[in-house]
Amino acid sequence: MATVKAVRGTRDLLPPETELWNLIEATARQVFARYNFGEIRTPIFEDTGLFARSVGEETDIVSKEMYTWEDRARAQSEKTQSLTLRPENTAGVVRAYIEHGLGESGQLQKLYYVGPQFRRERPQKGRYRQFWQIGAEVIGPPSSGSESPLRDAEVLEMLATLLQELEITGWTLELNSVGSAADRAKYSDVLRAALVDVAPKMCGDCQRRAVTNPLRVLDCKVPEDQPIIESLPKIGDSLGKDSKDHFAQVTAALDAAGVPYKLNRRLVRGLDYYTRTTFEFTHGGLGAQNALLGGGRYDGLSEAIGGPKAPGIGFAIGLDRLVLTLQALESTQAPAPAAKADAYIASLGESLNAAALVLARELRRAGLRVELGDGSFRLKKSFEAADKIARRIVILGEDEHQSGILTVKDFTTGTQTKVPRAELAAYLARPAGE
Ligand code: HAM
Numbered sequence: 001m002a003t004v005k006a007v008r009g010t011r012d013l014l015p016p017e018t019e020l021w022n023l024i025e026a027t028a029r030q031v032f033a034r035y036n037f038g039e040i041r042t043p044i045f046e047d048t049g050l051f052a053r054s055v056g057e058e059t060d061i062v063s064k065e066m067y068t069w070e071d072r073a074r075a076q077s078e079k080t081q082s083l084t085l086r087p088e089n090t091a092g093v094v095r096a097y098i099e100h101g102l103g104e105s106g107q108l109q110k111l112y113y114v115g116p117q118f119r120r121e122r123p124q125k126g127r128y129r130q131f132w133q134i135g136a137e138v139i140g141p142p143s144s145g146s147e148s149p150l151r152d153a154e155v156l157e158m159l160a161t162l163l164q165e166l167e168i169t170g171w172t173l174e175l176n177s178v179g180s181a182a183d184r185a186k187y188s189d190v191l192r193a194a195l196v197d198v199a200p201k202m203c204g205d206c207q208r209r210a211v212t213n214p215l216r217v218l219d220c221k222v223p224e225d226q227p228i229i230e231s232l233p234k235i236g237d238s239l240g241k242d243s244k245d246h247f248a249q250v251t252a253a254l255d256a257a258g259v260p261y262k263l264n265r266r267l268v269r270g271l272d273y274y275t276r277t278t279f280e281f282t283h284g285g286l287g288a289q290n291a292l293l294g295g296g297r298y299d300g301l302s303e304a305i306g307g308p309k310a311p312g313i314g315f316a317i318g319l320d321r322l323v324l325t326l327q328a329l330e331s332t333q334a335p336a337p338a339a340k341a342d343a344y345i346a347s348l349g350e351s352l353n354a355a356a357l358v359l360a361r362e363l364r365r366a367g368l369r370v371e372l373g374d375g376s377f378r379l380k381k382s383f384e385a386a387d388k389i390a391r392r393i394v395i396l397g398e399d400e401h402q403s404g405i406l407t408v409k410d411f412t413t414g415t416q417t418k419v420p421r422a423e424l425a426a427y428l429a430r431p432a433g434e
Contacts, residue, residue, distance in 0.1 A: 007129070008123060008129065009120075009121070009123040009128050009129025009130065010128065010129055010130045011128065011130075016338055016339075017323070020323055020326060020327070021132075021319065021323060024134075024166060024319065024322055024323065024326070025114055025134065025319075027162070027165055027166055028112075028114070028134050028162060028317075029112075029114075031158065031161060031162045031165060032112045032136060032158075035110070035154070035158050036110055037110040037111065037112045037136055038110065038111060038112070039111070039112055039113065039114075040093055040096060040111040040112070040113050041113065041115070042086075042089065042092035042093060042095070042096050042113065043086075043092065044085060044086055044115070044116070045083045045084060045085050045086065046083070046084060046086055046091070046092055046095065047081060047082070047083065047084075048066070048068050048082035048083060048084040049082070050084075050091050050092070050095055050305060051066065051084055051086075051087060051088075051091055053304055053305050054090070054091040054094070054271075054272070054273050054301055054304060054305055055087070055088065055091060055271045055272060055273065056213065056216070056271065056272025056273070057212075057213075058208075058209055058212050058213035058216045058272075059216060059219070059270055059271055059272055060219060060270055061087045061088070061119060061270065061271065062087075064120070065087060065119040065120045065121055066084045066085070066087055066118075066119070066120070067084060067085040067118050067120060068082060068083070068084045068085075069082075069083060069084075070082055070083075071083045085118035086117055086118065087117055087118055087119045088117055088133070088271070088316065089113050089115065089117065089133060089135050089316065090135070090137060090271075090273070090298065090301070090314055090316070091273075091301075091305070093111055093113065093137045093139075093314075094137070094139065094298075094301050094302055094305060094307065094310070094312070095305060097109060097111075097139055097302065097307070097310065098302060098305065098306065098307030098308070098310075102139075103139075103140060103141045103144075103302075103307075103308055103310050106140075106141060106143060106144055107140060107144055108138060108139075108140040108144040108145060108146055108151075109137075109138070109139050109140055110136070110137075110138050111136065111137050111139075112134070112135065112136040112137075113133075113134070113135050113136070114132070114133075114134045114319075115132065115133065116130050116131065116132050116133075117130075117131055117132070117133050117316075118130055119131075124288065124289065125287055125288075125289065125324070126286055126287065126288075126289035126318070126320065126321050126324055127289045128320060131318060131319070131320045132318075132319035132320055133316040133317060133318060133319060134316070134317045134319055134322075135295075135314060135315060135316035135317065136155070136158075136314055136315060137312055137313075137314035138151050138154075138155060138312055138313050138314060139302070139310050139311070139312030139313075139314075140310060140311075140312070141308065141309065141310060142309060142311060146310065146311040146312060146313075147299065147311040149246050149247075149249035149250040149253065149277075150249075150253060151313055152250045152253075152276075152277045152297060152313050153249075153250050153253030153254050153257065153259075155295070155313055155314070155315060156173065156175075156250075156254060156259055156261075156279065157253075157254070157257045157259050159173075159281065159293065159315065159317075160173070160259045163281070166322070166326065167326075167329070168283070168322070168325055168326065168329065169329070170283060170284060170285065170329075171281050171282065171283050171292060172262055172281065172282050172283075172284075173259065173260065173261040173262065173279060173280075173281050174261070174262050174263075174264040174267055174279060174280045174281075174282060175250075175251070175254075175261045175262065175263055175264065175267070175277070175278075175279045176235075176236075176263065176264050176265055176266075176267035176268070176277075176278050176279070177236075177239060177243055177244075177246070177247040177250075177276050177277055177278070178235055178268055178269075178274050178275065178276065178278050178296075179235065179238060179239045179240065179243040179275065179276060180240065180242065180243050180275055180276065180299070181275055181299070181300050182240065183235075183238050183239050183240050183243050184215065184235075184238075184275065186238045187215070187233075187235050187238035188213075188214050188215055190233050190237075190238055191210075191214035191215065191217065191232060191233065192210065192211070192214045194232055194233055195210035195214055195217065195232070196210075198228050198231075199217075201228065202217070202220070202222075202225045202228060203220060203222045203224075203225055205220060205222075206220050206222075206225055213272070215268060215272075216270075216272075217229065217232075218232070218266070218268050219268075219270045234265050234266070235265070235268060236265045243276055246276055246277075247276065247277065250277055261279075264280075267279070267280060269294060269296055273298040273300070273301040273304065274296040274297065274298055275296075275297050275298060275299045275300060276296070276297040276299065277296050277297045277313065278295075278296035278297070279294070279295055279296060279315070280292075280293065280294040280295075281293045281294075283321075283325050285324075285325050285328040285329070286321055286324060286325060289321065291318065291321070292317065292318060292321050292322060292325060293315055293316060293317035293318060293322075294315065294316065295313070295314050295315025295316060296313065296314075296315075297311070297312070297313040298311075298312050298313070298314075299311035299312070340389060340390055340391050341369045341370060341371045341389055341390040341391070342363075342368040342369045342370060342390065342391060342392065342428050342429070343363060343368060343369075343370050343371070343390055343391070343392050343393070343394050343408075343428045344370075344371045344372075344373060344382075344385070344386035344389060344390035344392070344393045344394070345359055345360050345363075345370060345371070345372050345373060345393075345394045345396060346373045346377065346379070346382035346383075346386060346393055346394070346395055346396065347373060347374075347375040347396045347397075348375070348379065348395065348396065348397035348398070349375050349397075349398075350374070350375040350376065351375075352375060352396055352397070352398070352401055353374060353375045355396060355401050356372060356373070356375070356396050357372065359394070359396060359421075360372045362424075362425070363424065363425055363428065366425035366429075367429075368425060368428055368429060371386075371389055371390055373385065373386070379395075382395075383409070386411070387411050390411070391410070391411060391412065391432040392408055392409060392410050392411060392428060392432070393408070393409050393411070394406050394407070394408050394424070394428075395407040395408075395409075404420060404421045404422075405418050405419070405420055405421070406418070406419050406420075406421060406424055407419075408424075408427065408428070410432060410433065411432070412432040412433040413432075413433050
């Protein structure tokens with residue numbers, strides 16, 4: 001019979017690699033807490049309309065990559081509903097912000113999330129159909145200061161700090177402004193006019209988008225279309241004074257904080273909700289999928305999905321890509337040896353298994369990492385098994401059980417010692433060889 005495998009574009013994360021994932025997540029949580037963020041967990045599926053109205057109907061994500069299904073009605077009175085596995089988390093966070101009236105306090109909301117996202121993209125290194133993001137959003141009514149360029153700079157400075165704490169070097173922050181909603185509308189008109197003559201020479205998607213949403217023509221990856229895209233007017237030329245001033249304040253604050261960046265006037269990002277500041281952190285070690293994280297401001301998103309005016313800014317880090325980057329950086333250094341358990345308990349015979357379980361519980365409750373044999377091995381085989389996974393072996397034979405004095409062998413030094421049960425936890429907690 002054919003075996004069942006993980007679905008294309010999905011994968012299992014196994015130990016010890018999951019330790020690195022946990023370490024990154026724990027570091028991110030610590031850094032975010034210092035910037036006064038709290039965690040939000042939104043559902044993994046949402047009403048399809050949420051993504052159509054926020055990320056945008058004509059984006060690659062919504063038009064080609066979503067896992068969408070019609071949910072069956074359970075009763076005659078129930079309607080069917082189109083549901084979608086979340087392809088990103090900003091829309092869900094803003095929906096939750098509106099649904100729970102989080103803006104009513106007048107306070108700026110600073111929310112972070114860690115979780116899987118789903119996009120039906122062509123899988124390759126660093127690009128999966130289920131992937132993980134660590135993201136954060138800063139959102140609030142205008143009176144909370146949510147529009148301030150300081151918020152943009154603070155978020156970018158936080159990201160630089162997080163990458164530094166993770167010891168990730170060699171990243172580039174690419175920065176742009178796509179202007180206010182009005183600037184974008186103006187730029188759309190300019191693009192639409194410029195595309196009239198050239199669009200017929202472009203791919204089918206571009207021909208359609210030239211009419212429906214000209215900005216999305218800039219996302220086209222078809223090689224033949226690139227020279228045409230390169231010759232189109234740039235968004236920077238359509239920015240009004242307010243947008244330019246806002247961006248100048250963002251860059252001035254970054255300069256003051258010593259966060260290095262590179263201006264990339266073509267960075268419009270593949271989601272419709274962005275206004276003003278947009279950014280990506282790229283890393284050379286990643287190959288073709290070089291965006292480690294991306295984000296930007298979305299001053300009109302809440303209103304686009306029926307909420308109050310609530311400007312915001314946020315980002316999402318591709319956790320899979322962060323792990324790849326760290327692994328690439330670490331492989332240039334000596335690999336860390338896999339951590340071994342503090343002790344392996346070998347009971348000599350199955351009749352001592354219950355006593356071994358009690359001893360293991362005692363040591364584990366004292367904070368030690370303990371592996372438990374099942375009494376089926378002879379002594380020699382127990383030693384071999386223990387040597388592979390633990391620093392020390394504790395022998396529990398009938399004598400040891402009766403006397404309460406255990407035999408412990410240290411694999412680093414090869415020495416064997418008798419240790420009273422009451423002193424065992426403290427003895428095993430000592431570094432190997434001591
Ligand atoms: P995004 O640029 O679509 O933005 O995704 C952010 C990051 O997620 C990317 O830079 C990349 O590292 C990772 N990523 C995206 N697709 C994949 C994939 N198929 N496989 C592996 N990693 C992937 C957003 O999702 C926005 N919600 C970010 C945001 C938050 N903007 C404002 N707030």
